[in-house]
Each structure stands twice: as C-alpha cells, then as structure tokens.
Amino acid sequence: MKIKAISAVLIAVFVAIPLVEAQGETPYSFTLMGPNVSEAEMSRPPSHVEAGDLLRLTGSGTFDTSTGAVSGGGSFQHIKSDGTVHGKGVWTITQFVSFTPYGGPHSGKQGGLLKIIIEATSTWSVHWAETGPEKFTFMVQISSLVNAPVGAPVEGCTIWGGPNYAVPIFGVVVSGRTLFHMNE
Secondary structure (H helix, E strand, O other): OHHHHHHHHHHHHHHHHHHHHHHOOOEEEEEEEEEEEEEOOOOOOOOOOOOOOEEEEEEEEEEEOOOOOEEEEEEEEEEOOOOOEEEEEEEEEEEEEEEEEEEEEEOOEEEEEEEEEEEEEEEEEOOHHHHOOOEEEEEEEEEEOOOOOOOOOOOEEEEEEOHHHOEEEEOEEEEEEEEEEEOO
16 A cells, blocks of 8 residues: 555656646747947957957847757957957857746746857958958857846846856946847
8 A cells, every 4th residue: 555655656746847847948039139248357368359358249049948949149249449340240059058037027028047159250350361250159148137136147248268168258248238038
C-alpha cells in the first residue's frame, strides 16, 4: 500500500513539473525605441574601442524562452569621443542567452532583462580600405524598466565581450528606451 501511495505522489509530481515550468514560457518580441547609446568606460586594446567612445544601436527581434528560438537585428554606429564616426554596420542575433521577465500592465508593455549573442558586421569603417567588412561577436544586455525590481540595470543596451562575455565593452547606458511585448 505504501509503495502505491509513493508511486502516485511521484507520478503527480512528474506530471505537474512540466505544467508549472510551461506557465513561465512565452514568446516575446522587443523593440529598441529610437537609438540606444552606450559608452565605453575603458579602452579595450587591441580593439579600436577607447574610453569615451559611443555605440549607437537600433533594432528589434523576437525570442521564445521555452525553445531558445531567437531572431532579429538592426544597425550600429561606433562613434569616437570626438564625435567622428569610426565605423557602422548591421547586427544579427545568433543566440538566446537568458531572459528575466518583470511583467507589466499588459502584454504590449512588459519589462525585463534580455541577454542575447549578436554578430555585428561592419559595412564601413575608417579601416575599410585595409580590412573590408569585419565581423564581431558580442553579448547584448537589453533592459526595460517596466515593472522592474529595485536594483534592476538601467534601461537601455550594454555590450559585453571577452571570455564568457564578462567584460563590459560599451557598459554604460547613455540613452535609450526599450520595450518587451508578450506575443500571445
């Protein structure tokens, strides 16, 4: 009798776990509302990034927390601290890393913290004659403060590189707005 009771409990638990996990899994989309600008705090040799440089991002995309499917992209400009454009190009999302949802007042206005891997391809740079198009891989952190908890990252985008994407390349948000939408 004890074995039957334990078996019934275990079956109930194993059936319930996927149902509970599925409740938090939703496809989303995001929009960088206008250009999002971030700044490099430090120079990052041997790259061309120097302290005070800016990165300007535009774009949008979709992602699904249950499958890890992700798509989207946009454009970028690398602007030197003196205001000259150092390079520009396009970026494409290549991998979903994580999403922490904050919720919101309705499905069209949600907050959260998204981490994605992108591939950026230059379409022009001051080094174009020597290098032609260059490709770079970064992690982008996109933060929307709708319904955000205390201590959430500042709203906007930051760019991370290095081993395990642990190094902030353009790690200070200067300006920008972002928004997540639940795609029901």
